[in-house]
Amino acid sequence: ATSVLLNSTLQINLNNFMAQPDSSSSLDWDDEWQIVFLHGLEGGPRGRKSLYLQKHFGTAAGPVLHHVDSSSCPPRRLRTQVLVPDLEMSLYDVRKRNSLPRCFKLSRCLEGCAEIAHDVITTMLTETASQAEDSEARRTRSRQKFLLAGSSWGGAVALRLLEKGMRPDKVLLFAPALGAGGSIWGTAWPKMELPEDLFQSQFGPGTAQGGSKLVMLLHGDADDTIPVELSREFAARFASWVDYVEFAGGCHKLNGALKIEKYRILPDGEFETVEEDPPSTVSDDADLQPDLKQIVLDLITAKL
Numbered sequence: 001a002t003s004v005l006l007n008s009t010l011q012i013n014l015n016n017f018m019a020q021p022d023s024s025s026s027l028d029w030d031d032e033w034q035i036v037f038l039h040g041l042e043g044g045p046r047g048r049k050s051l052y053l054q055k056h057f058g059t060a061a062g063p064v065l066h067h068v069d070s071s072s073c074p075p076r077r078l079r080t081q082v083l084v085p086d087l088e089m090s091l092y093d094v095r096k097r098n099s100l101p102r103c104f105k106l107s108r109c110l111e112g113c114a115e116i117a118h119d120v121i122t123t124m125l126t127e128t129a130s131q132a133e134d135s136e137a138r139r140t141r142s143r144q145k146f147l148l149a150g151s152s153w154g155g156a157v158a159l160r161l162l163e164k165g166m167r168p169d170k171v172l173l174f175a176p177a178l179g180a181g182g183s184i185w186g187t188a189w190p191k192m193e194l195p196e197d198l199f200q201s202q203f204g205p206g207t208a209q210g211g212s213k214l215v216m217l218l219h220g221d222a223d224d225t226i227p228v229e230l231s232r233e234f235a236a237r238f239a240s241w242v243d244y245v246e247f248a249g250g251c252h253k254l255n256g257a258l259k260i261e262k263y264r265i266l267p268d269g270e271f272e273t274v275e276e277d278p279p280s281t282v283s284d285d286a287d288l289q290p291d292l293k294q295i296v297l298d299l300i301t302a303k304l
Helices: 048-057 106-133 136-141 153-163 227-237 292-301
Strands: 002-006 016-021 031-038 063-069 072-083 143-151 170-174 215-220 242-248 263-265 269-271
Touching: 031 048, 031 106, 031 153, 031 292, 048 072, 048 242, 048 263, 048 292, 063 292, 072 292, 106 143, 106 153, 143 153, 143 292, 153 170, 170 292, 215 227, 215 292, 227 242
Parallel strands: 031 072, 031 143, 143 170, 170 215, 215 242
Antiparallel strands: 002 242, 016 063, 063 072, 263 269
């Protein structure tokens, strides 16, 4: 897939990233990132993006240390872990409390999902702050950071959290459900109405030109679920806060465009790659495009 960058782009060119499990009790790292991923409609903690992020960025039980060696900044160590709350959302499964059959309206489903995400994130941040206070070394050595990520429906949930006042350090959106081209299971999902001061009131004036911005928004121009025009409009409307990357030929899931390998978890907790048939068509410069891991690392190592 070929990417087209609109607005400003990240200017960080990291030469080398090395990652390893954090198997020691050492507190010797510069930034500690809590990454919360909000999944799509029929996704969950075991979905493809969820497992990919946990594989490469760790979990609470097994954080990952990333050694960053860049020509543009001194060597740094980042400690990351991923949390994927179950939003209990489904278009069909009545057992899930935020499913469409139980909520009847997608707007009610969204509020229920946002409530779950808010409670999980608040608990996580409270526990992180408490742990930091218990350790003078950690408080002086590292900075606690929070990346909020959301895919499709999870992207809409992330935007609802921002609207409610949540303040992450960075935001990563994959084809967010800003609206649908038609109805979903007979229920309309109109264009989201977002306030003009969505970012201004919480994060200040943003960055007019150059540098890294608060939000990274990714979308494929071949998306047949969420119109790419909605992301283009969103990125243009909030240009001071949003970096937009559009992938030529990228579908809604963006798995091919972002080179998201498929994993499964073995009984011992290890991740195993699930072999898949290669895509039928690959652009000439596909190998030059960054994968999702690199995009996340670029995002969390850049400064606003």
